[in-house]
Amino acid sequence: MAKSRIKILLWVIINFLLYLFFGKNIFFLIITGIINYFWGLLLDKKKNIFFVVFAILCNLLPLLFFKYITFIVNYNVLVPLGISYYTLSFISYLVDVYENRYPSETNFLNYCFYIFYFPSLFIGPINRYQNIKKQMENLGLKKENIFPSLFRILIGLIKKIVIANSLSVIIGNLSSDLSYQGLYVLFGALIYSVMLYCDFSGGIDLVLGVSKLFNIDLVENFDQPFLSESVKEFWRRWHISLGNWLKDYIYIPLGGNRNGKWKTKINVLITFLISGLWHGIHYILWGVINGIFVCFEWKSKNKYLNRTLTFLLISLLWIFFIYQDTLVSLEMFLSIFTKSDLSFFQNIFRLGLNIWQYLISFFLFSFILWYENKKLIINNWLAKRKVEIKLIILLIFLLIVLLFGSYGLDVNSNNFIYGGF
Amino acid sequence: MRKVVNCIIIILIFLGLLFLLGRLVSYKYIHSLKEGSFVSDYYKEENKHAVIILGDCEAYTTFSPMEMYKEYGITSYIRGNSQQLIGQSYYLLSEALHYEIPKVVILSVDAMRYNSQIKEEYNRLLLDKMRWSKEKLALINYSKMPGESLLTYLFPILRYHERITSLEADDLKYLFSDEVVSHNGFLINKEIKPVKALPTPKYLDDYTFSQDNYNYLDKIRLLCEEKGIKLILYKAPTVHPYWYKEYDKQIKDYANKYQIDYYNMLELEEIGIDMSVDTYDSGTHLNLFGARKVSHYFGKILQDKYNLSDESKNDKIRLEYEKKLMRYEGEVNEKNN
Numbered sequence: 013m014a015k016s017r018i019k020i021l022l023w024v025i026i027n028f029l030l031y032l033f034f035g036k037n038i039f040f041l042i043i044t045g046i047i048n049y050f051w052g053l054l055l056d057k058k059k060n061i062f063f064v065v066f067a068i069l070c071n072l073l074p075l076l077f078f079k080y081i082t083f084i085v086n087y088n089v090l091v092p093l094g095i096s097y098y099t100l101s102f103i104s105y106l107v108d109v110y111e112n113r114y115p116s117e118t119n120f121l122n123y124c125f126y127i128f129y130f131p132s133l134f135i136g137p138i139n140r141y142q143n144i145k146k147q148m149e150n151l152g153l154k155k156e157n158i159f160p161s162l163f164r165i166l167i168g169l170i171k172k173i174v175i176a177n178s179l180s181v182i183i184g185n186l187s188s189d190l191s192y193q194g195l196y197v198l199f200g201a202l203i204y205s206v207m208l209y210c211d212f213s214g215g216i217d218l219v220l221g222v223s224k225l226f227n228i229d230l231v232e233n234f235d236q237p238f239l240s241e242s243v244k245e246f247w248r249r250w251h252i253s254l255g256n257w258l259k260d261y262i263y264i265p266l267g268g269n270r271n272g273k274w275k276t277k278i279n280v281l282i283t284f285l286i287s288g289l290w291h292g293i294h295y296i297l298w299g300v301i302n303g304i305f306v307c308f309e310w311k312s313k314n315k316y317l318n319r320t321l322t323f324l325l326i327s328l329l330w331i332f333f334i335y336q337d338t339l340v341s342l343e344m345f346l347s348i349f350t351k352s353d354l355s356f357f358q359n360i361f362r363l364g365l366n367i368w369q370y371l372i373s374f375f376l377f378s379f380i381l382w383y384e385n386k387k388l389i390i391n392n393w394l395a396k397r398k399v400e401i402k403l404i405i406l407l408i409f410l411l412i413v414l415l416f417g418s419y420g421l422d423v424n425s426n427n428f429i430y431g432g433f
Numbered sequence: 434m435r436k437v438v439n440c441i442i443i444i445l446i447f448l449g450l451l452f453l454l455g456r457l458v459s460y461k462y463i464h465s466l467k468e469g470s471f472v473s474d475y476y477k478e479e480n481k482h483a484v485i486i487l488g489d490c491e492a493y494t495t496f497s498p499m500e501m502y503k504e505y506g507i508t509s510y511i512r513g514n515s516q517q518l519i520g521q522s523y524y525l526l527s528e529a530l531h532y533e534i535p536k537v538v539i540l541s542v543d544a545m546r547y548n549s550q551i552k553e554e555y556n557r558l559l560l561d562k563m564r565w566s567k568e569k570l571a572l573i574n575y576s577k578m579p580g581e582s583l584l585t586y587l588f589p590i591l592r593y594h595e596r597i598t599s600l601e602a603d604d605l606k607y608l609f610s611d612e613v614v615s616h617n618g619f620l621i622n623k624e625i626k627p628v629k630a631l632p633t634p635k636y637l638d639d640y641t642f643s644q645d646n647y648n649y650l651d652k653i654r655l656l657c658e659e660k661g662i663k664l665i666l667y668k669a670p671t672v673h674p675y676w677y678k679e680y681d682k683q684i685k686d687y688a689n690k691y692q693i694d695y696y697n698m699l700e701l702e703e704i705g706i707d708m709s710v711d712t713y714d715s716g717t718h719l720n721l722f723g724a725r726k727v728s729h730y731f732g733k734i735l736q737d738k739y740n741l742s743d744e745s746k747n748d749k750i751r752l753e754y755e756k757k758l759m760r761y762e763g764e765v766n767e768k769n770n
Contacts, residue, residue, distance in 0.1 A: 368598035400439045407447045415454060415594050421553060421580050 019151045020125055023226070027130035035133070037092035044071065045127040048102045052116035052123075055109045064110040068103055075099045080293055094133035096290060100257050101127070105141045107261055114142050122148060131219045135212065137233040137253035150227050159402045160391065161225035166409035168217025169417070171380060175373050176211035177418035179203050181364035187334050190344070194352035197331065197344045199360070204334050205327040206377055209237065212251070231256075236384050241318035243305035246326055254290075258283050277307040294341075298332040372416050455590040458597050459561060461607045463614060466558065468493070468515050470614040472525075473562035475510060477613055479753045481533035483741050484509035486618070487522040487653075488541025491669035494718040495541070495698075498617035499761040500728035502754050505736045506743030511618025516555040519544050520575045520649040523656070525559075528568040530660060537739055538657050539665045539731075542684050542695075543676075545642045545650070553578050560586060562611075616761045621721050623765070628708040628716035632675045640679035647687075654691060663739055670698035670706040670727065672716040694738075696731075704730045721765065 032038050051067040078091045105126070109116045117123040126144050186192045186200040216233045223230050233252050240246035247255055263283045269276040281303040288299020305325065311318050328345065335341045361367060383390060394402065462469030471493065484507060486492050492513025501507045512525040522540060529535075550556055556576045563569050573586050585592040596604075614620075657664040666688055668676055681697055688695035698704055704726050708716050711723030719727065735741045744750045 366598055372598070399436055400443060403440055403443050407443065411447070411450070411454075414451070414590055415458075415597055417594065420585075420592060420595070 016149050020121055020148055023151055024121060024124045024128055027128040030130045031128060031133065035093035037090050040092040041098065048106065049120065049123050051106055052109050055106060056116035059110060064106060067106050071099050071102050097133060097136050097138055098127065100138045104257060104261060108141065131222045132230060135215045137216060137231050138257050139230060143231060147228050152227055154227050157224050157227055161221045162406055164217050164221035164224065166406060166413065168214045168221060169413045170376055170409060171210035171214030171217065173413055173417035173419050175377055176207050176214060178365060178369055178373050179207040183207060183334060185364050193344060193347035195356035198348045200334055201327040201331050204330045208330060238323060238381065239319060240322050241315055242309050242311055242322055243302060243325060244309050246322055247306060258287055262286055280307050294336050294338050295332055297338050298329055301329060451588055451590055455588055456608055457604055458593040459589040460593060461603045463603055463607055463612055467614040467620060469558040469561055471514055471618050472559060473611060474613050474615045474618065475512060476564060478510065480750050482508045482510045482535050483744065484537045484539060484735065485526065485529055485535045486511040486513060486539045487526055488513045489517040489544045490515050490718055491541040491543045491671065493618055493620055495669040495724055495727050497619045497724040497728045499758060500725050501732040503758065504729055505732040506745035507732055507735055507741050508744050508750060509617060513618060514559045516551060517544060517559060518547055518550060519646045521559060521572060523649045523652050524568045524572040526653060526656060528566055534660050535662060536741060537663045537665060537735065539667060540653060542666050542668055545646050546680060548643045550576055550578050553581055621764055622713045623721045624713040625710055625720060626713055626715050628672055628712060632673055634675045634677060640677055642683055664693050666693055666695040668697045668699060670704060671718060672708060698727065
């Protein structure tokens with residue numbers, strides 16, 4: 013067996029074991045994986061629209077079942093870990109094979125490499141088969157990847173463990189006590205925006221960093237979303253792999269922008285409705301409102317004003333995520349206009365963080381935004397430094413995580429917000 | 434090669450920094466949660482002791498070594514801590530035997546009723562300031578609760594990092610130094626909170642002590658036998674939590690089987706414990722007055738029955754205990770005022 017095949021086999025076994033250890037309901041993934049393998053082979057030979065629709069339904073029904081069963085019949089089931097992500101990956105694979113974008117994978121080991129790609133099963137990004145396939149032969153540790161990978165992993169840890177975990181204390185307090193209304197809700201929304209970004213993009217940094225360590229380049233999932241000047245632009249920069257998936261497999265098949273202005277808007281609304289559905293039952297309205305903002309875009313000439321308004325708007329929409337109940341979220345949103353008073357400013361340090369924790373989170377978040385803005389220049393500069401300098405930088409980052417991170421017995425750092433979708 | 438050496442130096446400096454920061458953020462246990470300093474107070478002892486007292490909170494609130502010394506010249510040290518399990522007492526005894534071989538070991542049997550640790554904080558009180566040894570490693574393995582890790586004991590920064598934003602003056606003051614907080618492992622408490630009502634025992638499904646606890650009790654017994662130490666078992670005269678007759682029978686059976694002396698102080702009225710004045714928390718622990726009574730009573734037994742001599746005639750010991758007594762009396766009087 014060729015060396016590269018052995019590496020792939022080892023990778024699949026390790027990923028499988030990791031899923032077995034950390035995941036839930038692995039047998040479901042195995043069964044759906046095997047079924048989709050044969051669906052792929054069939055669709056390659058018989059380009060039948062009914063087959064592909066049936067195959068998609070076979071993937072969607074379990075997803076809908078697991079996502080909505082709790083809501084409909086108040087019955088808790090063991091939701092397979094990563095089902096939201098791998099279902100989309102399976103559908104993209106089947107549709108691409110049907111559309112002749114690439115042939116189905118006949119080699120079962122290669123196919124397993126794709127479906128058991130553990131790093132991204134938790135929180136994405138949503139991988140496309142052709143991207144993984146072309147890289148799997150290069151799998152392996154490479155000296156030149158070590159520093160950039162570890163650097164990215166540590167950036168991810170700072171985002172997740174230092175910033176997101178610290179800020180989650182505030183969100184936990186606000187969401188568990190509904191007497192916090194008015195300015196507290198506005199403050200919570202802004203904090204949640206920062207927290208969700210650090211939690212989600214921090215997790216993606218870990219996934220991409222680990223993948224890079226093994227010489228696999230996954231697609232980027234974020235592109236400085238806080239620089240967006242409109243909601244439409246925000247959704248091009250946020251959760252890019254989901255946005256692209258929705259565009260390729262929902263929006264464009266619906267007709268995209270090819271059938272006039274109003275049909276385009278309807279297609280956008282449907283796409284965002286499906287995005288809301290994918291997130292869960294409580295996020296349908298959130299998806300539709302986002303769709304409306306995308307359809308009816310407004311911009312001023314001042315880019316800073318546009319960025320501020322977009323940030324504010326997107327933050328207010330995250331209220332649906334904070335309270336995870338549509339009616340409660342609407343009530344809380346309205347309280348911003350009816351129940352705001354200045355007592356909030358006296359209590360800002362009673363929400364779970366002291367002044368130092370606020371300052372540390374603010375400073376590090378500013379640093380992250382600056383780094384991401386100058387990423388290319390900084391990474392190029394770093395690449396030319398001596399190994400000792402690189403090591404010192406990594407250790408400083410590690411020290412920041414160890415010293416200022418929120419982790420330990422009372423904190424479950426393994427939980428990523430987007431891991432729950 | 435030079436690069437490798439440089440990298441090793443950088444990593445060593447980093448580890449040193451981690452150690453330093455770990456010390457900075459670690460809880461100091463000087464002015465609050467003083468129990469955390471008991472274990473390290475022991476290492477500052479100048480002379481050996483005739484008696485080592487082991488157990489949970491019933492150890493460090495029931496006996497006052499200073500009173501036993503004042504009255505009988507008996508030197509003793511309490512290696513006890515909050516919620517100290519029987520297994521933990523075994524490892525503390527095992528560690529103590531590296532420093533000294535006492536004539537008598539007195540063990541509280543109260544912890545026989547507990548099968549495992551109930552709060553991580555109790556482990557911390559016992560282990561944070563303990564010197565590294567094979568006993569400490571074994572103690573960590575024995576004590577750690579789900580989610581606890583050896584790494585957090587090796588690098589305290591992993592446990593206490595969140596204190597970095599709320600450091601106190603003590604954290605700098607005691608960064609490299611330490612202070613004795615106990616009186617040979619005894620903590621003075623002069624508050625009085627009488628027992629309001631005697632507890633009504635609740636029915637338990639099973640009164641049997643765990644085999645694991647028996648195993649550690651056996652280990653303590655065998656260790657004492659091996660070193661020629663007389664082992665004594667006792668139950669403190671406290672009314673909470675309820676000491677069931679089924680518990681007492683098991684201890685009596687064990688003591689009879691191995692010919693060990695067992696003193697259930699709940700049954701020893703001659704000690705003179707009065708739960709309207711001798712407890713600081715309505716009968717769970719004795720206060721200074723209660724501990725004085727027990728120490729005077731038990732000191733006499735140690736002197737008469739176990740032939741422990743008056744060590745105050747030894748100049749070295751007398752000098753050490755003069756200083757200790759001055760501090761002890763000072764604290765007793767200070768608290769009086």
